[in-house]
Amino acid sequence: EIVMTQSPATLSVSPGERATLSCRASQSVASNLAWYQQKPGQAPRLLIYGASTRATGIPARFSGSGSGTEFTLTISSLQSEDFAVYYCQQYNNWPPVTFGPGTKVDIK
Amino acid sequence: EVQLVESGGVVVQPGGSLRLSCAASGFTFDDYAMHWARQAPGKGLEWVSLISWDGGSTYYADSVKGRFTISRDNSKNSLYLQMNSLRGEDTALYYCAKGNEVANYMDVWGKGTTVTVSS
Numbered sequence: 001e002i003v004m005t006q007s008p009a010t011l012s013v014s015p016g017e018r019a020t021l022s023c024r025a026s027q028s029v030a031s032n033l034a035w036y037q038q039k040p041g042q043a044p045r046l047l048i049y050g051a052s053t054r055a056t057g058i059p060a061r062f063s064g065s066g067s068g069t070e071f072t073l074t075i076s077s078l079q080s081e082d083f084a085v086y087y088c089q090q091y092n093n094w095p096p097v098t099f100g101p102g103t104k105v106d107i108k
Numbered sequence: 109e110v111q112l113v114e115s116g117g118v119v120v121q122p123g124g125s126l127r128l129s130c131a132a133s134g135f136t137f138d139d140y141a142m143h144w145a146r147q148a149p150g151k152g153l154e155w156v157s158l159i160s161w162d163g164g165s166t167y168y169a170d171s172v173k174g175r176f177t178i179s180r181d182n183s184k185n186s187l188y189l190q191m192n193s194l195r196g197e198d199t200a201l202y203y204c205a206k207g208n209e210v211a212n213y214m215d216v217w218g219k220g221t222t223v224t225v226s227s
Binding site for chain 2: 032034036042096097099
């Protein structure tokens with residue numbers, strides 16, 4: 001089973017600042033990585049798939065990069081609606097599909 | 109608009125059984141694989157199960173293998189999760205999610221239904 005780790009666990013950012021979230025896989029997942037956003041009381045929402053392709057309707061301030069075992073989600077200028085928990089998920093080696101533990105982005 | 113609506117979550121005793129349902133609309137249901145995922149209170153996301161578009165292939169997390177059964181009825185645009193031998197650690201919000209046509213990420217999620225296993 002591929003183990004996903006995310007850092008930091010919590011990221012405190014001021015509105016308008018840049019946020020950089022990291023995700024690491026225990027072995028290569030190529031570019032088969034997705035990012036999800038989850039706000040309190042809501043279901044997860046797909047942000048990024050294929051490590052770097054934005055899902056439909058996702059603003060351009062969200063970008064993904066990386067391949068193999070190291071991945072990054074960047075939010076270029078944080079808006080109030082972006083404060084949430086972000087999960088990465090690998091779908092290269094399955095089952096099981098595996099998620100990281102999440103990074104909470106909160107207001108500084 | 110793509111919609112997934114889960115139902116069937118209740119409070120059940122340890123060792124009990126439950127069937128969750130997910131009603132799909134807004135897309136051609138039988139073109140897509142479907143997933144169940146869950147989230148224990150205050151915890152992260154855990155994938156539970158996957159079923160192929162035709163129901164011919166099913167996959168499970170080790171934590172539920174042998175106890176849970178995923179199924180679908182394409183004539184009713186519905187996905188199901190039969191949960192047997194329930195344990196306290198199965199307490200969670202259960203999400204139905206639509207798979208992508210070429211890869212196993214989840215591009216649309218329902219709002220979830222809550223299962224509580226408690227005596």
